[in-house]
Amino acid sequence: MRRSPILTLVYGLVFAVGLLTASSVAVSQRVPSAARAVPSTSPPPSPSPSPSPPPLAKVNAVWAGEVDGGGASLAISVKDGVAVAYLCDGKKTEIWLRGTAANGQLSLVSKKGEILTGTFGGGKASGKITGSGKSFSFTIATAEPPSGLYRSTENVRNAQVVCGWIRLANGRTVGICDNAGTPAAAPPLDTSRVNPINPGSPDLT
Amino acid sequence: MTLRLLWLPLLLGAAVSLTLGVYANLHSPTGIAVSVAGFSGPQPAKAWLATICLLGVIIQLISAFIMYGESAPSWIPALHRWSGRVAFLVAIPVAIHCLFALGFSSFDFRTVMHSLLGCFVFGVFTVKMLALPKHGLAGWVLPLLGGFVFTAFVGLWLTSSLWYFTTFGVHA
Numbered sequence: 219m220r221r222s223p224i225l226t227l228v229y230g231l232v233f234a235v236g237l238l239t240a241s242s243v244a245v246s247q248r249v250p251s252a253a254r255a256v257p258s259t260s261p262p263p264s265p266s267p268s269p270s271p272p273p274l275a276k277v278n279a280v281w282a283g284e285v286d287g288g289g290a291s292l293a294i295s296v297k298d299g300v301a302v303a304y305l306c307d308g309k310k311t312e313i314w315l316r317g318t319a320a321n322g323q324l325s326l327v328s329k330k331g332e333i334l335t336g337t338f339g340g341g342k343a344s345g346k347i348t349g350s351g352k353s354f355s356f357t358i359a360t361a362e363p364p365s366g367l368y369r370s371t372e373n374v375r376n377a378q379v380v381c382g383w384i385r386l387a388n389g390r391t392v393g394i395c396d397n398a399g400t401p402a403a404a405p406p407l408d409t410s411r412v413n414p415i416n417p418g419s420p421d422l423t
Numbered sequence: 424m425t426l427r428l429l430w431l432p433l434l435l436g437a438a439v440s441l442t443l444g445v446y447a448n449l450h451s452p453t454g455i456a457v458s459v460a461g462f463s464g465p466q467p468a469k470a471w472l473a474t475i476c477l478l479g480v481i482i483q484l485i486s487a488f489i490m491y492g493e494s495a496p497s498w499i500p501a502l503h504r505w506s507g508r509v510a511f512l513v514a515i516p517v518a519i520h521c522l523f524a525l526g527f528s529s530f531d532f533r534t535v536m537h538s539l540l541g542c543f544v545f546g547v548f549t550v551k552m553l554a555l556p557k558h559g560l561a562g563w564v565l566p567l568l569g570g571f572v573f574t575a576f577v578g579l580w581l582t583s584s585l586w587y588f589t590t591f592g593v594h595a
Contacts, residue, residue, distance in 0.1 A: 221556070222504070223551075223552040223553070223555040223556060224552065224553065224556070226507075226508055226511060226552055227549060227552045227553070230511055230512070230515055233512070233515050234515050234518070234519055237515065237516055237519040238519055238522075238523060241519065241520075241523045241524075242523075276451050299525070299526075300528070316531070318525075320524060320525070321464075321465070321524070323464065325466070325591070327590050331590075333590065333591070335591075
């Protein structure tokens with residue numbers, strides 16, 4: 219009886235190690251398909267001198283395009299599985315969403331509760347955004363720099379101005395700046411001054 | 424006396440928490456891990472397993488409360504042990520998925536809290552388990568350790584399952 223708490227720990231440890239091993243096996247079997255799902259923005263795998271299986275790349279990707287019907291642009295940027303999406307019509311409709319991209323699935327939410335769900339792989343991402351007055355469905359392709367998602371945050375006269383831009387593959391760019399709650403069309407995107415978004419950045423609203 | 428009995432459990436518990444935190448930071452999240460059959464995906468599976476775990480720790484709190492009372496029914500200690508084992512058992516696949524597929528996250532307050540609590544809870548649980556068989560501990564030690572485990576698990580559930588259910592809906 220006195221040993222039973224320790225046995226509980228030991229059984230738990232054995233179970234955990236077993237699950238980790240099974241997960242490692244599952245991942246090593248999934249590597250080819252998972253590698254296909256990661257677009258060309260990730261560096262090509264370098265030949266590894268060690269005999270261990272190559273580590274599976276974390277999801278790093280950018281997709282950009284127009285939503286179905288062409289009413290707005292959408293870009294999704296993913297770094298190490300952390301995803302940021304931005305929907306923008308260049309006039310007054312914009313939605314920032316955050317979440318994850320893993321296992322071929324996108325799941326992001328906005329501050330107001332809009333939800334983006336979808337799938338990715340094979341150089342494109344598709345899904346839908348619901349929860350606001352309108353809903354949007356989309357199928358967008360991998361974006362190569364300089365196309366993609368840009369964001370800047372500045373303090374102007376004690377008010378925070380957050381601007382977002384989506385640059386599409388054809389060069390068309392839409393953007394909106396939010397000045398303390400009031401959205402307006404953004405100035406032209408100056409890529410020498412504004413950087414592509416970093417989804418891991420903690421200052422994202 | 425209490426410190427002399429507890430230094431080794433505390434050390435091992437700290438090692439568990441640190442190991443989890445370091446592993447979660449260093450291991451490249453894979454996005455996938457072994458999953459549980461019967462669910463539409465790993466996220467709902469985790470949300471429901473964590474909810475079973477939450478039920479277990481609530482039973483833990485109540486049964487512990489009764490055990491410290493005057494006239495506890497004889498089956499209460501067994502209920503306490505077995506609800507604890509079940510809660511621990513179902514928490515493991517959830518934690519392994521977090522560690523292996525997602526890793527330590529810090530992109531918002533919810534994920535930071537969840538990551539920290541997740542590393543903490545298995546460490547303090549280790550301390551609790553190793554402290555249990557010791558004779559001569561001060562009376563406050565086990566309630567305090569149990570309270571940490573309970574609080575951490577509730578915090579973990581709030582920052583994961585509740586978030587999931589309220590964001591994506593209650594479904595399997």
